[in-house]
Amino acid sequence: MSTPAPAVPAPGADTEGVQAAATAVARTTRLPGWFVILWRNRKCRIGLLMLAGFILVAVFAPLIAPYDPRDDAFPTSLGPTGSHWLGTTAQGEDVLSQLVVGARTSLIVGLAAGVLSTLIALVIGLTAGFVGGWVDEVLSFLINLGLVVPALPLMVTLAAYAPVRGLWLIIIVISVTGWAYGARIKRSQIITLRTRDYVTAARFAGDGTARIIAREIVPNMTSLIVVGFMGAALGAIGGEAGLAFLGLGDPLTVSWGTMLNQASLGGAMLTGQWAWLIAPGLALSLLITSFTLINFGIDALSNPHLRED
Amino acid sequence: MALLEVDHLSVTYTPRDQPANRAVHDVSFHLSEGEFVGLLGESGCGKSTLGNAVLRLLSPPAHITGGRVAFDGVDLTEADDEQLRKLRWVDLSTVFQSSMNSLNPVIRVQAQFADTFAAHKVPGDVTERATELLELVALDRRVLRAYPHELSGGMKQRVALALALALRPKLVLLDEPTTGLDVVVQRGILTRLAELRRELGFAVLFISHDLGTVLEMADRVMVMYGGEIVEDRPAAEMLREPRHPYTRGLLGSYADPRLPDVRVSYIPGRPPDLSRTHAGCLFTTRCPHAEDPCRTIHPDLLPDRGGLVRCLVAQENRLPVVTLGSAEAATVLGSHFPATGSLDRPADAADAAPVLTVERVSKRYTSRRGMRTNTVEAVRDASFALRPGRVTALVGQSGSGKSTLARLVTGVERPSSGEVRFTGEGGADVRVDRLRGRALRDYRRHVQMVFQDPFSALNPTRTIAYALSRPLANFAGLRGAAARERTAQLLESVGLSPAGQFLDKLPHQLSGGQRQRVVTARALAPEPRVLIADEPISMLDVSIRAEILELLGDLVRERRLAMLYITHDLLSARLLADEVLVLNQGTLVERGATREVIGSARDDYTRLLLDSIPNPFGKAAGQQTLPST
Numbered sequence: 001m002s003t004p005a006p007a008v009p010a011p012g013a014d015t016e017g018v019q020a021a022a023t024a025v026a027r028t029t030r031l032p033g034w035f036v037i038l039w040r041n042r043k044c045r046i047g048l049l050m051l052a053g054f055i056l057v058a059v060f061a062p063l064i065a066p067y068d069p070r071d072d073a074f075p076t077s078l079g080p081t082g083s084h085w086l087g088t089t090a091q092g093e094d095v096l097s098q099l100v101v102g103a104r105t106s107l108i109v110g111l112a113a114g115v116l117s118t119l120i121a122l123v124i125g126l127t128a129g130f131v132g133g134w135v136d137e138v139l140s141f142l143i144n145l146g147l148v149v150p151a152l153p154l155m156v157t158l159a160a161y162a163p164v165r166g167l168w169l170i171i172i173v174i175s176v177t178g179w180a181y182g183a184r185i186k187r188s189q190i191i192t193l194r195t196r197d198y199v200t201a202a203r204f205a206g207d208g209t210a211r212i213i214a215r216e217i218v219p220n221m222t223s224l225i226v227v228g229f230m231g232a233a234l235g236a237i238g239g240e241a242g243l244a245f246l247g248l249g250d251p252l253t254v255s256w257g258t259m260l261n262q263a264s265l266g267g268a269m270l271t272g273q274w275a276w277l278i279a280p281g282l283a284l285s286l287l288i289t290s291f292t293l294i295n296f297g298i299d300a301l302s303n304p305h306l307r308e309d
Numbered sequence: 310m311a312l313l314e315v316d317h318l319s320v321t322y323t324p325r326d327q328p329a330n331r332a333v334h335d336v337s338f339h340l341s342e343g344e345f346v347g348l349l350g351e352s353g354c355g356k357s358t359l360g361n362a363v364l365r366l367l368s369p370p371a372h373i374t375g376g377r378v379a380f381d382g383v384d385l386t387e388a389d390d391e392q393l394r395k396l397r398w399v400d401l402s403t404v405f406q407s408s409m410n411s412l413n414p415v416i417r418v419q420a421q422f423a424d425t426f427a428a429h430k431v432p433g434d435v436t437e438r439a440t441e442l443l444e445l446v447a448l449d450r451r452v453l454r455a456y457p458h459e460l461s462g463g464m465k466q467r468v469a470l471a472l473a474l475a476l477r478p479k480l481v482l483l484d485e486p487t488t489g490l491d492v493v494v495q496r497g498i499l500t501r502l503a504e505l506r507r508e509l510g511f512a513v514l515f516i517s518h519d520l521g522t523v524l525e526m527a528d529r530v531m532v533m534y535g536g537e538i539v540e541d542r543p544a545a546e547m548l549r550e551p552r553h554p555y556t557r558g559l560l561g562s563y564a565d566p567r568l569p570d571v572r573v574s575y576i577p578g579r580p581p582d583l584s585r586t587h588a589g590c591l592f593t594t595r596c597p598h599a600e601d602p603c604r605t606i607h608p609d610l611l612p613d614r615g616g617l618v619r620c621l622v623a624q625e626n627r628l629p630v631v632t633l634g635s636a637e638a639a640t641v642l643g644s645h646f647p648a649t650g651s652l653d654r655p656a657d658a659a660d661a662a663p664v665l666t667v668e669r670v671s672k673r674y675t676s677r678r679g680m681r682t683n684t685v686e687a688v689r690d691a692s693f694a695l696r697p698g699r700v701t702a703l704v705g706q707s708g709s710g711k712s713t714l715a716r717l718v719t720g721v722e723r724p725s726s727g728e729v730r731f732t733g734e735g736g737a738d739v740r741v742d743r744l745r746g747r748a749l750r751d752y753r754r755h756v757q758m759v760f761q762d763p764f765s766a767l768n769p770t771r772t773i774a775y776a777l778s779r780p781l782a783n784f785a786g787l788r789g790a791a792a793r794e795r796t797a798q799l800l801e802s803v804g805l806s807p808a809g810q811f812l813d814k815l816p817h818q819l820s821g822g823q824r825q826r827v828v829t830a831r832a833l834a835p836e837p838r839v840l841i842a843d844e845p846i847s848m849l850d851v852s853i854r855a856e857i858l859e860l861l862g863d864l865v866r867e868r869r870l871a872m873l874y875i876t877h878d879l880l881s882a883r884l885l886a887d888e889v890l891v892l893n894q895g896t897l898v899e900r901g902a903t904r905e906v907i908g909s910a911r912d913d914y915t916r917l918l919l920d921s922i923p924n925p926f927g928k929a930a931g932q933q934t935l936p937s938t
Contacts, residue, residue, distance in 0.1 A: 196765055197760045197761075197762060197765040197766040198765065198766055198767055198768040200721075200758075200760075201758070201760065201766055201767075201776075201828075201831065202768075202779065203753075204719075204753050204757055204758055204780075204832075205779040205780040205783060205784075205831065205834070205835075206750055206753065206754070206779070206780060206783030206784055206835070207779055207783060215771075216768050216771070219768075219770040219771070220768070220769065220770055
């Protein structure tokens with residue numbers, strides 16, 4: 001789905017249509033065209049704007065947040081007021097400040113765990129697909145194992161019994177449980193790509209295996225890798241929130257998950273503090289929505305028929 | 310009233326980032342009931358777009374921007390989806406270019422027929438009707454139980470044809486139905502199609518770039534160039550006297566390989582860029598007969614000697630008269646490429662020491678399915694030698710073991726028995742069948758390949774300069790500016806000049822012929838001594854095939870390369886090769902000097918291959934060359 005040439009070039013593919021489609025897609029593999037197509041898709045544009053908003057908030061969190069998120073010098077369990085727009089927690093912290101700073105955690109986890117699990121998936125998937133033989137058998141077994149092991153219980157177990165605490169533990173737990181799906185897709189993609197004539201041609205030109213994979217094959221699966229990254233990042237953000245909500249997160253980090261956890265522990269429902277409960281949940285779903293909307297655009301990137309022309 | 314009426318139809322592609330492209334411009338034609346009309350033109354001339362417009366299958370950014378299409382009195386351009394649904398397949402069906410993709414891979418052939426019958430509420434027993442239909446296209450009823458992947462390309466195409474005929478349509482639109490198939494298989498399908506049409510009497514619009522097949526099959530032929538119809542006349546008339554210089558150029562690409570003196574011509578240059586407006590005739594820049602008025606006046610499609618032609622010179626009767634298929638015709642028609650028989654060859658070429666020797670080589674593939682092992686002998690006891698400055702053609706249909714031999718020669722695979730020996734500089738022998746790792750890489754420096762499909766042989770994400778720089782870096786140690794300079798020289802040597810224009814382009818910005826030149830340049834980069842060309846012209850337009858052949862022929866002579874030319878096309882083998890080896894089911898059945906093997910073929914298989922070549926001139930001369938397969 002990510003090859004710039006049609007997946008199965010029709011024999012004698014000299015008809016205008018095929019060539020035009022290939023031309024259009026190949027154009028997009030260069031960065032400017034790549035962005036233009038994303039931007040042109042209305043859903044994707046909204047997603048990009050939303051994500052840009054979250055990133056800005058996360059980057060400038062110390063400037064935007066009215067108070068220190070850990071400052072508990074305020075009256076406890078306030079509803080929304082003029083000085084505390086979203087009220088305060090049961091410990092007397094400002095909810096708005098926590099929400100703003102929490103955006104950082106979610107985005108860092110999304111980015112780091114997304115990159116990490118995409119890397120694991122790339123290395124394992126590409127090696128299995130390109131080398132084949134018994135290496136493929138062993139790696140495929142690992143991939144299948146990763147696919148069938150239920151991720152959430154494994155995450156919970158790993159997070160609960162790990163000797164260390166902290167954000168990086170969460171990131172590693174999420175990456176280790178979430179790479180298998182991407183590896184599976186990349187493996188099947190490289191199996192179709194490695195038999196292309198241009199790969200044989202590169203071998204005849206004297207190129208080694210590593211170079212062929214990095215320079216000939218990977219550029220032709222860019223959009224697949226991007227989709228894989230987006231999926232992994234999405235899963236990671238949800239995973240972090242889930243773990244934190246269950247109380248398995250890092251208690252010292254301010255995140256939307258820990259906010260939800262504390263809101264439920266602090267009896268936000270009972271005290272009628274709807275803002276404390278809804279704000280982090282809403283922020284989380286908006287961030288996830290923005291990723292989903294961007295994915296619509298990436299689909300259009302790899303499939304010209306989905307573009308809004 | 311005609312069955313299909315197309316009036317002043319125009320189709321424009323309006324992509325967002327590129328200028329609008331008027332792919333079909335003001336096309337009008339009629340097609341009567343039972344008529345077989347060919348629509349001919351090279352890639353990008355708008356023929357498939359026209360076909361899709363007739364079926365109302367255009368997808369954005371293509372739009373009908375003018376004119377109308379009427380089928381059996383119904384205006385298709387105005388019809389809504391429900392009206393179209395009733396017409397499509399019932400009265401108007403189609404076979405697409407690659408039926409491999411038009412059959413659903415996950416359901417059996419029978420279910421595909423059942424779907425068709427169910428969608429149009431045809432009563433009766435599906436199996437019975439489907440069997441009848443398969444019999445029409447000469448397929449066994451067992452095919453019903455097969456999945457598409459279990460069938461060969463030719464069989465799938467026959468199934469697609471049977472499906473198209475399932476509801477007894479009045480018009481069948483065939484878009485390049487045999488492109489990509491073997492000559493022998495193509496011959497079988499076309500013969501059956503001709504018989505079916507006689508039996509069932511449906512009309513056909515046959516779209517193809519292969520003039521040979523179109524002229525042989527059609528009653529009337531329309532030639533398209535740059536989105537316009539430039540000539541329209543009965544096939545027999547067109548063969549006797551084509552009136553448009555473009556048609557003449559296309560016809561010049563054919564010749565009977567059995568003649569003692571074979572010459573073919575090609576049309577130099579590229580088709581016009583349809584996103585710009587052109588003042589005069591679109592063909593002017595490539596036309597050998599262009600005159601001053603041609604550059605300023607756009608000719609109309611006017612009646613001319615029983616047909617229609619869009620050419621000022623022809624309308625004023627000033628075209629030179631030529632007899633097509635003759636030796637002198639190619640010279641008159643512009644650039645030409647003579648067969649090697651008449652070329653000056655280095656006298657020592659025939660007995661020069663061989664660079665590569667293949668001795669009693671066999672290759673067996675063993676596949677295991679459950680408890681049974683299946684052994685296929687792809688190549689059996691083959692021996693031949695490649696000598697510098699000579700082209701050896703390896704001829705056979707698909708599945709004959711040609712490509713397996715190429716893989717054995719290049720060291721991609723090892724023979725089950727026998728030897729492949731390469732004689733390096735200084736006379737040291739290398740046993741190719743025992744090479745591995747680094748030694749194999751060093752060997753490949755001397756043996757390079759030109760691939761079949763120039764569209765997949767170049768990485769779509771890499772520039773031409775990058776593609777050519779890799780062998781230079783790996784084998785000659787050239788990097789940076791030195792590599793770029795050498796790359797430019799290579800491009801010039803394959804006729805891509807000025808090279809600066811091509812260096813930083815991506816493959817999709819080049820035409821098929823230009824890409825094949827780049828592929829050739831890459832093969833030449835390590836200065837190999839042996840060149841393996843695996844069907845290098847079969848994916849190219851007929852009008853430029855001779856151009857690539859000429860390039861390969863020149864390179865062999867200038868650089869004293871030994872070339873193994875793999876093909877199923879005996880005409881190109883006749884033009885390029887000094888020696889021909891005919892391969893049938895893994896065994897070499899005939900070999901010898903090209904002219905002897907092709908001129909007086911002794912083996913039945915060689916004769917079958919010869920008879921399968923589309924030969925419009927054979928029909929013109931009244932010789933029926935259709936074999937009874």
